Amino acid sequence: MNEKEGGGGEVSRRDFLANAAMTVGLVASLGTAGYYGVRYLVPEPRKKKFVDVLVSSLKELTPGAAREFIDAQGRKGILVNNNGKVKAFSKICTHLGCEVEWHAIKKEFFCPCHKGYFDANGKNIKGPPPRPLDEFKVTVKDDNIFVALEEV
Numbered sequence: 733m734n735e736k737e738g739g740g741g742e743v744s745r746r747d748f749l750a751n752a753a754m755t756v757g758l759v760a761s762l763g764t765a766g767y768y769g770v771r772y773l774v775p776e777p778r779k780k781k782f783v784d785v786l787v788s789s790l791k792e793l794t795p796g797a798a799r800e801f802i803d804a805q806g807r808k809g810i811l812v813n814n815n816g817k818v819k820a821f822s823k824i825c826t827h828l829g830c831e832v833e834w835h836a837i838k839k840e841f842f843c844p845c846h847k848g849y850f851d852a853n854g855k856n857i858k859g860p861p862p863r864p865l866d867e868f869k870v871t872v873k874d875d876n877i878f879v880a881l882e883e884v
């Protein structure tokens with residue numbers, strides 16, 4: 733019996749290499765199909781894009797004053813000038829979603845729903861809110877105040 737005929741359970745080198753190549757190709761194909769299958773079922777999260785929106789001028793936002801604004805998705809924010817330091821926060825309380833109010837004299841945010849308090853930096857200081865208010869990035873150029881809002 734020669735090597736080409738095989739027999740007796742022996743596998744020729746050529747058959748072994750062909751089977752190995754086929755196995756590698758099959759594994760690579762299944763891996764690629766699996767990767768795209770998972771990507772189809774669990775798409776990558778969309779990256780958020782922000783755009784600077786003119787919200788106020790410094791002249792209009794005197795120290796201690798606040799000004800409300802609404803982003804393109806209808807979410808309310810509040811711009812505060814705390815002794816020349818301008819910050820912008822979401823008006824949505826981090827407890828159960830009521831709207832907070834700015835108290836200029838006490839220099840703090842107050843949530844009337846369950847008496848939650850946040851300091852002028854948005855930090856939760858009293859009551860049930862579990863975390864600080866969400867903050868927006870603020871840029872002041874010349875006399876203009878821009879807030880970075882998420883694009884729709």
Ligand code: FES
Pocket residue numbers: 825826827828829830843844845846847848859860861
């Ligand atoms: S919703 Fe603001 S304290 Fe409860």
